[in-house]
Amino acid sequence: MSLLEVCKVSVEYKTWNSKIEALNDVSFSLSHNEILGILGESGSGKSTLALTIMKALPKNAKVRNGKIIYKDKDLLNLSESMLNSIRWKEISIVPQNSMNSLSPVHKIGDQLYDILKLHNPSIEKKEALEIIKEKLTISNLGENIVDKYPHQLSGGMRQRVLIATSLLCEPKIILADEPTTGLDVVTQYQILKELKELQDKIKFSMIIISHDISVIVNISQRVLVMYNGQVVEEGKTQSILEEPMHPYTKALFEVQLMVGRIKKEDLKIVEKQDNKIQNFENFSGCVFYFRCPFATQRCKNENPRLTKVKNEHSVACFLYG
Amino acid sequence: MTLNNTIIETLDLKKWYTISRGIIRRQKSYVKAVDGVSIRIEKGEAVSLVGESGSGKTTLGKLLLLLEEPTDGKILFEGNNIIHNNRKKEFRRKVQMIFQNPYTSFDPRLNMFENITEPLVVHNLVNSYKERFSIAINLLSKVGLNPPEVILSKYPHQLSGGQLQRASIARALSLNPELLVADEPTSMLDASLRIGVLNTLKSLQKEMKLSVLLITHDLAAASYLTSRVYVMYLGKIVECGDTQDIIDHPLHPYTIALMDAVLTTKIRNLGELKIKGELTPNYKDNVCRFSSRCPYANEKCLTQEPKLVELEKGHFVACHYPSY
Numbered sequence: 223m224s225l226l227e228v229c230k231v232s233v234e235y236k237t238w239n240s241k242i243e244a245l246n247d248v249s250f251s252l253s254h255n256e257i258l259g260i261l262g263e264s265g266s267g268k269s270t271l272a273l274t275i276m277k278a279l280p281k282n283a284k285v286r287n288g289k290i291i292y293k294d295k296d297l298l299n300l301s302e303s304m305l306n307s308i309r310w311k312e313i314s315i316v317p318q319n320s321m322n323s324l325s326p327v328h329k330i331g332d333q334l335y336d337i338l339k340l341h342n343p344s345i346e347k348k349e350a351l352e353i354i355k356e357k358l359t360i361s362n363l364g365e366n367i368v369d370k371y372p373h374q375l376s377g378g379m380r381q382r383v384l385i386a387t388s389l390l391c392e393p394k395i396i397l398a399d400e401p402t403t404g405l406d407v408v409t410q411y412q413i414l415k416e417l418k419e420l421q422d423k424i425k426f427s428m429i430i431i432s433h434d435i436s437v438i439v440n441i442s443q444r445v446l447v448m449y450n451g452q453v454v455e456e457g458k459t460q461s462i463l464e465e466p467m468h469p470y471t472k473a474l475f476e477v478q479l480m481v482g483r484i485k486k487e488d489l490k491i492v493e494k495q496d497n498k499i500q501n502f503e504n505f506s507g508c509v510f511y512f513r514c515p516f517a518t519q520r521c522k523n524e525n526p527r528l529t530k531v532k533n534e535h536s537v538a539c540f541l542y543g
Numbered sequence: 544m545t546l547n548n549t550i551i552e553t554l555d556l557k558k559w560y561t562i563s564r565g566i567i568r569r570q571k572s573y574v575k576a577v578d579g580v581s582i583r584i585e586k587g588e589a590v591s592l593v594g595e596s597g598s599g600k601t602t603l604g605k606l607l608l609l610l611e612e613p614t615d616g617k618i619l620f621e622g623n624n625i626i627h628n629n630r631k632k633e634f635r636r637k638v639q640m641i642f643q644n645p646y647t648s649f650d651p652r653l654n655m656f657e658n659i660t661e662p663l664v665v666h667n668l669v670n671s672y673k674e675r676f677s678i679a680i681n682l683l684s685k686v687g688l689n690p691p692e693v694i695l696s697k698y699p700h701q702l703s704g705g706q707l708q709r710a711s712i713a714r715a716l717s718l719n720p721e722l723l724v725a726d727e728p729t730s731m732l733d734a735s736l737r738i739g740v741l742n743t744l745k746s747l748q749k750e751m752k753l754s755v756l757l758i759t760h761d762l763a764a765a766s767y768l769t770s771r772v773y774v775m776y777l778g779k780i781v782e783c784g785d786t787q788d789i790i791d792h793p794l795h796p797y798t799i800a801l802m803d804a805v806l807t808t809k810i811r812n813l814g815e816l817k818i819k820g821e822l823t824p825n826y827k828d829n830v831c832r833f834s835s836r837c838p839y840a841n842e843k844c845l846t847q848e849p850k851l852v853e854l855e856k857g858h859f860v861a862c863h864y865p866s867y
Binding site for chain 1: 595596597703704730731733734735736737738741760761762763764766767800801803804805806807808810811813814815816818821822
């Protein structure tokens with residue numbers, strides 16, 4: 223039984239003169255205690271997906287259709303007060319930009335207390351402090367952090383504070399949006415390791431969003447590859463590693479840098495041809511058509527559906543039937 | 544090594560930031576961001592400077608361009624000390640920098656044409672608008688921004704991060720520099736764009752015989768682009784040598800940890816890294832700065848600071864117990 227079910231969600235952003243489709247028929251499910259990785263470059267709609275699940279989209283966004291089922295309820299149809307009983311208590315988020323997500327003029331302890339108080343108005347200050355200290359400790363931070371201001375902490379510590387924040391109300395699902403972007407390699411390694419250990423210890427489901435394939439494969443059990451608002455490949459991490467199918471996934475693997483692999487020849491590029499992708503409005507073909515080396519006439523006219531190719535491994539590409 | 548082959552060399556370069564405390568601001572302490580660093584870059588060579596955030600690598604990059612005034616030490620550019628030299632303008636033409644964040648390194652009110660060719664105007668190198676335009680077109684096609692005419696008329700906010708970073712390479716190249724300092728040019732970019740920018744740098748370096756200093760925390764990127772590596776920790780160089788040598792057998796425990804922390808597409812068990820905690824400033828004399836995080840630290844490391852010594856040909860390391 224899956225914990226969270228996302229069915230055919232489409233989201234569009236309105237600008238003053240046009241509409242931009244950010245998500246197009248995205249479906250997936252998340253099981254209990256599973257880490258699902260969502261891989262995609264900037265602009266692929268992965269952050270929009272996280273915001274849709276939290277129902278925290280900006281005003282100019284509109285969910286066109288779809289359902290997000292959590293505990294037999296459709297999150298997209300719930301009232302704001304009902305949602306507030308789910309947000310943070312059931313589903314919480316580790317936002318992307320750790321530098322800007324904390325208030326610079328409040329102590330860490332006060333900021334965390336505010337969140338606890340909001341979701342649990344009857345809580346005593348002393349009890350709250352106990353919970354805050356406990357969450358900070360399991361996130362590998364000292365208890366003295368409660369009296370510090372964000373500017374006194376390093377980037378890695380701030381990211382850990384945000385992880386502790388997301389754990390405050392003991393949610394069932396945590397959405398981590400690029401939790402390590404902007405951190406250096408050593409800190410990135412430590413944060414990922416800690417996230418994985420936490421998940422092992424307290425048991426929650428997690429959706430981790432990143433543009434970095436090496437981050438995704440090292441932490442998640444299942445991977446969803448997104449491109450231009452669509453899921454183009456989905457499968458168990460092991461299966462995708464052994465046999466990436468979609469040309470985009472393959473390309474992402476090829477450009478992976480490795481220590482010690484000093485190649486004489488240049489690595490291949492899968493670069494965005496921004497100037498070509500402008501006329502998506504009347505284009506009905508495959509989303510990867512403009513960058514795909516294997517594109518055919520059929521890809522131009524028809525958009526491939528996500529189809530199962532192997533056991534629990536689906537791909538949206540005509541190369542695989 | 545003949546002197547005239549070296550483009551830039553620093554001798555015992557220091558940058559100490561002072562912190563004043565107390566009511567009359569008397570008690571002074573220092574943040575020794577760069578503390579006695581000697582590096583050398585040959586003509587046409589690509590060198591990288593690797594270290595965590597906080598290790599002082601960006602400060603060193605800024606010192607090399609004289610964007611910061613050094614506290615002590617010398618910077619020799621083509622054999623001449625450039626600190627307190629009256630030929631700074633000429634020096635500044637020959638040395639250019641690419642900054643970490645492409646989104647904030649362009650003037651948002653100028654279009655790309657004005658942004659990219661402004662250095663030419665500052666240095667009085669163009670006579671006519673036509674000349675300026677043809678140089679701009681040439682630069683953009685060099686860095687792979689197509690079509691150049693369209694890009695030139697755009698404003699920075701209309702371009703993507705990868706395009707902007709290429710444009711900043713173009714701007715840096717507009718003065719035909721001899722040395723290019725690239726400060727984390729790919730850390731703000733997507734993984735798929737990263738390779739593109741690195742490839743551009745790599746081919747330009749070969750073609751134009753540029754000297755490049757790549758500042759990065761990612762040893763994988765360093766090994767892809769450069770032939771020699773300096774590893775920096777808390778203001779000191781802890782290891783340096785040929786990229787291949789360092790990757791095949793790193794000697795300093797810090798370098799080993801940096802390599803260990805690079806994730807690849809091979810799944811592995813995320814075990815303990817060999818180093819503990821995070822970078823904590825520790826500027827005591829006669830102490831190995833890495834000792835607080837080093838798994839092998841003992842008495843000697845706490846009483847005597849290791850010097851940079853040549854253990855193998857061209858491979859230097861500052862550690863009492865190298866090559867574990």
